[in-house]
Amino acid sequence: MEVRARAPGKIILAGEHAVVHGSAAVAAAIDLYTTSSLRLLPAGEDGGAGAVELDLRDSGLTFSWPCSRVRAALGEVGGKAGAPTPCSPDELAAVAKLLEGQEIPEAKIWLSAGLSAFLFLYTSILGPGKAVVTSDLPIGAGLGSSAAFCVSMSGALLTAAGAVGVAGGSGDEEWELFGKDDLELVNQWAFQGEKIIHGKPSGIDNSVSTFGSMIKFKKGELTNLKSRNPVKMLITDTRVGRNTKALLAGVSERASRHPDAMASVFNAVNSISEELSSVVELAAEDEIAITTREDKLAELMEMNQGLLQCMGVSHSSIETVLRTTLKYSLVSKLTGAGGGGCVLTLTPTLSAHTVLEKVATELESHGFRCFKVEVGGRGLQVCRA
Ligand SMILES: Nc1ncnc2c1ncn2[C@@H]1O[C@H](COP(=O)(O)OP(=O)(O)OP(=O)(O)O)[C@@H](O)[C@H]1O
Ligand SMILES: C[C@@](O)(CCO)CC(=O)[O-]
Ligand SMILES: [Mg+2]
Incomplete structure (x- = not known):
């Protein structure tokens, strides 16, 4: 068998x-x-x-x-x-x-x-x-x-x-x-x-x-x-190798050195995730509603990225992706344990195809690999x- x-x-x-x-x-x-x-x-x-x-x-x-x-x-x-x-x-x-x-x-x-x-x-x-x-x-x-x-x-x-x-x-x-x-x-x-x-x-x-x-x-x-409208992401693999176990241990050590500050960081992330889950479930039927929903998602992702930097899990390669996509007014955050690895870029429904092609070309010129996934x-x- x-x-x-x-x-x-x-x-x-x-x-x-x-x-x-x-x-x-x-x-x-x-x-x-x-x-x-x-x-x-x-x-x-x-x-x-x-x-x-x-x-x-x-x-x-x-x-x-x-x-x-x-x-x-x-x-x-x-x-x-x-x-x-x-x-x-x-x-x-x-x-x-x-x-x-x-x-x-x-x-x-x-x-x-x-x-x-x-x-x-x-x-x-x-x-x-x-x-x-x-x-x-x-x-x-x-x-x-x-x-x-x-x-x-x-x-x-x-x-x-x-x-x-x-x-x-x-x-x-x-x-x-x-x-x-x-x-x-x-x-x-x-x-x-x-x-x-x-x-x-x-x-x-x-x-x-x-x-x-x-x-x-x-x-x-x-x-x-229930995500009523598609969430579209470009993924950039920085190709910087990292290990989730070591990154988890690093965050826990920081939390034991600064328990009050890190409890506030974790609490802020909790509010971001709660808000993001309600935004994901919002139904957006016209262009204005779609743009408003995506602007909220982008802002929450940007705030979460800031807090991941506070936890010490960003990396210079991730910062390069953030700076590059921002030139095209696109928001990104690391995904998974960080320290390298992959970065998500929210691709708004109404953004021009040519913009996405340009940003991917520029990211790939840094040696990164870009791809799209179904979510x-x-x-x-x-x-x-
Ligand atoms: N296809 C595979 N074959 C063998 N081992 C694998 C395979 N996929 C994952 N692994 C094991 O998992 C490890 C990677 O796990 P790790 O949690 O560090 O990264 P990840 O799961 O890709 O990212 P994240 O946990 O941040 O989502 C590899 O080093 C290997 O030990
Ligand atoms: C970093 C982490 O939060 C997500 C890794 O994809 C680890 C975990 O939840 O097990
Ligand atoms: Mg893993």
Whole structure:
């Protein structure tokens, strides 16, 4: 049997980092996916007790762990497809030992966090088998690649283990959808994986990747937002590599050095996210209403960017994008954990196509990469062959 599951990346319109400290945030799924394919290998196909294999197609790297080694480190392989228990410090140490001896090139050492999450999810849920992962997303750039990896892998594993089932068609011949309870279970597992990669995630990235759409998220509670008019964003990838776990730790350290000041910053972000979620839901029927709505969104994004600078997560490359887009009267903010990675630019409905082309050309002359995405689409989908 082969199972494929795909999970989208996301943008955060307001509230990153502050959401980890209890503020509201607004996020939306985008039409760039990570896909995990699984094939179960009967014990003995590799000449022994089976193996757990991972093929990361985009980076051309493959990894393999004999089940005997996994059992010696972690106990039984598979069979825990119910509600997850978090990865304990002892299990994490055992997972780290399993990574020893794998050949991870120095330039791709950041993959070890993803490999640890993979080993924890895979060996908890399923027996011997092979997983192949491909992704449209830039990895470690603020578009939720870690969450899409954990959601697609958890979705494929739980389907292969028979713990979740398909609820219906997605309108797309190839892909099918899960029911709400099954999505909840996948999301809980994905959150455990995301904890291994992010350290202390809020859960917003795995939730929006699992459920799709545009959401408001606060203290683990998700509200679906009905965006009545499209929200159009240009994304600029500065190509400056960064790591969400380190950025989260930096903000938490600043919060413990300046608790009162940072509590006010997080509180201000909460108000911005709350206001932004009501603006997103406003229906705008004529040109004046559309422009008013977009002006409000732009101003809220600009205010949020200022507060992200206060948290210490901007970067000179992000500032270059902000200055460049402002020359064309366009507003931008970083998205995701910051420190480099991707920047969102709100593209007003009535802005001339030529302006957008000019701004993208100027951004690309700095070595950045610009692209457009569809915002607020589907979450996790599955395909069985
Ligand atoms: N397709 C993938 N294959 C293997 N590992 C992956 C993949 N996608 C993500 N990862 C893991 O996730 C890490 C990137 O996660 P990180 O949280 O730092 O960035 P992000 O999720 O892209 O951005 P953000 O969290 O700001 O939205 C990678 O270093 C890798 O360990
Ligand atoms: C920076 C952060 O708020 C969003 C990363 O996309 C981290 C999180 O919420 O887990
Ligand atoms: Mg991440």
